[in-house]
Amino acid sequence: MIRVEDIWRTYTMGDQELHALRDVSEEIADGEHIAIMGPSGSGKSTLLNILGCLDRPSRGSYQLDGREVATLEPDELSRIRLHRIGFIFQAFHLVPRLNALANVALPMVFDGIPPAERHERAARALDAVGLERWADHRPSELSGGQKQRVAIARATIMGPSVLLADEPTGNLDTHSGGQVLELLDELHQQGMTLIVVTHDPNVARRAGRVLVLHDGEVTRHVVGASVTDLATLFAQPEPGK
Amino acid sequence: MSWLEVLRFSGHALGQHRRRSLLSLLGVTIGIVAVISLTALGEGARRYVTDQFSSLGSGLLIVIPGRNETTGALPGIGGVPNDLTLDDARALERQLPEVVTMVPITAGSGSVSHLERSRQVLIIGSTSDFRRVRELQITRGRFLPTGEVSRGAPVVVLGRKIARELFDEQNPVGQPVRVGDWRMRVIGVLATRGTQMGVDMDEAVIVPVATGLRMMNRNSLMRIILQLRPQVDMEKAKRRVLAIMSERHDEEDITCLTQEAVLSSLSAILRTLTLVVAGIAGVSLTVAGIGIMNVMLVSVSERTAEVGLLKALGASGREILAIFLIEAVLLSTAGGVLGLAIGWLLIDLLVALYPALPASPPLWAVLAVFGVSFGTGTVFGVLPAWRASRLDPVAALAAR
Numbered sequence: 032m033i034r035v036e037d038i039w040r041t042y043t044m045g046d047q048e049l050h051a052l053r054d055v056s057e058e059i060a061d062g063e064h065i066a067i068m069g070p071s072g073s074g075k076s077t078l079l080n081i082l083g084c085l086d087r088p089s090r091g092s093y094q095l096d097g098r099e100v101a102t103l104e105p106d107e108l109s110r111i112r113l114h115r116i117g118f119i120f121q122a123f124h125l126v127p128r129l130n131a132l133a134n135v136a137l138p139m140v141f142d143g144i145p146p147a148e149r150h151e152r153a154a155r156a157l158d159a160v161g162l163e164r165w166a167d168h169r170p171s172e173l174s175g176g177q178k179q180r181v182a183i184a185r186a187t188i189m190g191p192s193v194l195l196a197d198e199p200t201g202n203l204d205t206h207s208g209g210q211v212l213e214l215l216d217e218l219h220q221q222g223m224t225l226i227v228v229t230h231d232p233n234v235a236r237r238a239g240r241v242l243v244l245h246d247g248e249v250t251r252h253v254v255g256a257s258v259t260d261l262a263t264l265f266a267q268p269e270p271g272k
Numbered sequence: 273m274s275w276l277e278v279l280r281f282s283g284h285a286l287g288q289h290r291r292r293s294l295l296s297l298l299g300v301t302i303g304i305v306a307v308i309s310l311t312a313l314g315e316g317a318r319r320y321v322t323d324q325f326s327s328l329g330s331g332l333l334i335v336i337p338g339r340n341e342t343t344g345a346l347p348g349i350g351g352v353p354n355d356l357t358l359d360d361a362r363a364l365e366r367q368l369p370e371v372v373t374m375v376p377i378t379a380g381s382g383s384v385s386h387l388e389r390s391r392q393v394l395i396i397g398s399t400s401d402f403r404r405v406r407e408l409q410i411t412r413g414r415f416l417p418t419g420e421v422s423r424g425a426p427v428v429v430l431g432r433k434i435a436r437e438l439f440d441e442q443n444p445v446g447q448p449v450r451v452g453d454w455r456m457r458v459i460g461v462l463a464t465r466g467t468q469m470g471v472d473m474d475e476a477v478i479v480p481v482a483t484g485l486r487m488m489n490r491n492s493l494m495r496i497i498l499q500l501r502p503q504v505d506m507e508k509a510k511r512r513v514l515a516i517m518s519e520r521h522d523e524e525d526i527t528c529l530t531q532e533a534v535l536s537s538l539s540a541i542l543r544t545l546t547l548v549v550a551g552i553a554g555v556s557l558t559v560a561g562i563g564i565m566n567v568m569l570v571s572v573s574e575r576t577a578e579v580g581l582l583k584a585l586g587a588s589g590r591e592i593l594a595i596f597l598i599e600a601v602l603l604s605t606a607g608g609v610l611g612l613a614i615g616w617l618l619i620d621l622l623v624a625l626y627p628a629l630p631a632s633p634p635l636w637a638v639l640a641v642f643g644v645s646f647g648t649g650t651v652f653g654v655l656p657a658w659r660a661s662r663l664d665p666v667a668a669l670a671a672r
């Protein structure tokens with residue numbers, strides 16, 4: 032259960048204040064599938080990073096499963112990121128010197144899981160994303176779609192309850208993007224809360240709910256299936272939500 | 273994340289930049305080679321000197337011509353010292369009741385020949401007691417005869433190697449040899465003794481002191497060794513020696529050393545030298561450490577995105593710190609071990625070239641290598657590692 036209340040994220044640049052998020056309140060139930068949309072610079076990534084405990088709101092409250100995140104120690108936040116949250120990035124962010132298997136196994140290293148078990152679990156996870164044959168290939172030898180599937184295997188290896196994806200298909204062609212979306216849908220059906228930042232109406236349509244951000248504010252809530260095109264979605268922010 | 277896992281992860285990361293890693297650890301290697309070989313040399317010199325002097329035994333006073341340099345004047349400056357003659361030696365023996373044994377010594381080089389074989393040797397002139405203070409053994413014949421010091425019989429005792437070179441396996445005892453221009457008779461052969469106080473007794477010949485002085489055409493002894501009764505006050509005896517000699521020479525123109533004093537001052541000087549050398553080496557290690565720090569800072573900035581990712585995946589700040597710190601420690605320790613190996617090799621080479629020098633790195637230096645290289649990595653790795661651990665994950669992920 033994710034619950035943010037009146038959160039702001041403010042960057043101070045010189046004597047100017049820049050509000051990446053303004054007064055955002057939202058509740059996301061376990062197992063929901065949410066899409067976050069909005070023009071570039073509207074605060075989508077900022078919101079996602081805060082939800083993933085990578086960043087903290089400047090003001091307001093963020094409760095994850097009933098616990099106030101602001102009160103947690105840095106080490107507790109690391110544990111939450113390790114066990115509860117899976118991140119997927121537009122730029123994949125695989126470690127270039129590690130092969131696919133080792134990349135998937137990486138989070139388990141931080142949990143002190145012994146090598147043999149890591150190896151076995153990572154191999155199974157690669158199998159689940161259809162990359163068992165690519166286990167000992169380095170990221171440079173993989174296509175974009177394959178890289179993102181390795182990243183998904185890595186993000187889910189610790190069995191997180193929340194999966195956060197920041198434009199996961201942004202760097203992919205339609206075909207491999209489709210494969211990635213299918214994997215994400217599958218994970219959502221297994222019970223994970225899935226929050227996807229996207230520009231693509233086709234991606235957003237898969238979500239149950241769509242949050243539309245404008246200039247740091249959530250300006251609209253839309254049912255995923257009703258998303259048609261960006262023009263109508265972004266052009267006319269509702270004045271009072 | 274266990275230390276073993278950190279080690280594996282860090283080691284793997286270092287392996288990606290083999291050349292850079294190697295270059296940065298070479299600094300430590302050079303520093304450690306300096307520490308090891310220089311301290312080994314210093315320690316070797318110290319041991320060499322103390323070994324030599326302690327083989328003399330205690331309770332010895334050594335009288336040498338020329339004034340003690342600690343009184344200001346260098347020997348030879350401010351007047352040529354009077355000869356230290358055999359008469360002086362005999363006077364000391366007579367006038368000092370605490371003297372048990374008096375051994376006059378003279379030395380020079382010359383040739384010794386038998387038939388057509390000839391050899392350049394060190395000629396030592398002394399008395400029968402020389403054998404005891406130097407702890408020499410005889411394999412054949414006998415040592416110098418006891419008795420009147422100034423008689424100067426034409427007899428010679430050969431060092432083992434000289435005997436072999438002139439006579440092969442024949443018995444030289446009773447055979448005539450020519451020492452310089454002098455015809456002498458071999459009366460004995462020394463057992464192998466090796467180098468002692470910088471003199472290889474195997475390559476020396478020993479003649480009666482009066483013979484030696486005549487042969488070298490001089491009056492002055494090189495030194496007089498006085499063996500005192502046990503439990504005698506060395507300082508008091510020393511003052512009496514100086515008094516007697518001042519009276520005989522009308523000035524204080526001799527130096528009187530006790531073995532203990534020589535030993536401790538030489539040992540102190542050489543130990544200081546070893547420490548100075550270790551200090552210089554320490555400076556070079558600091559430079560090496562800064563090199564490692566720079567490489568690690570570069571590594572951290574190159575891997576900023578990776579740090580962000582590791583944090584997003586759930587690594588704690590402490591784990592990030594450990595990863596980069598261990599990388600630095602791995603670098604410096606590898607450099608240290610390499611330096612230890614190379615330093616050791618150098619010392620072996622040196623000892624092979626100069627077997628007389630018992631150069632080996634002191635144990636403390638070997639242990640210090642590990643401590644120092646480990647410490648270098650830790651001290652100079654802290655800043656980069658701390659920087660990495662403090663990186664803001666969101667900003668770090670956006671890097672590159």
Ligand SMILES: Nc1ncnc2c1ncn2[C@@H]1O[C@H](COP(=O)(O)OP(=O)(O)O)[C@@H](O)[C@H]1O
Pocket residue numbers: 042044049050051069070071072073074075076077078667
């Ligand atoms: N570290 C930062 N310092 C200053 N401004 C930032 C920083 N990060 C993001 N911003 C600003 O916050 C706003 C929202 O950014 P972001 O959440 O990345 O937008 P989006 O993901 O929707 O494109 C942008 O105007 C961006 O310039």
Ligand SMILES: [Mg+2]
Pocket residue numbers: 075076077
């Ligand atoms: Mg963004």
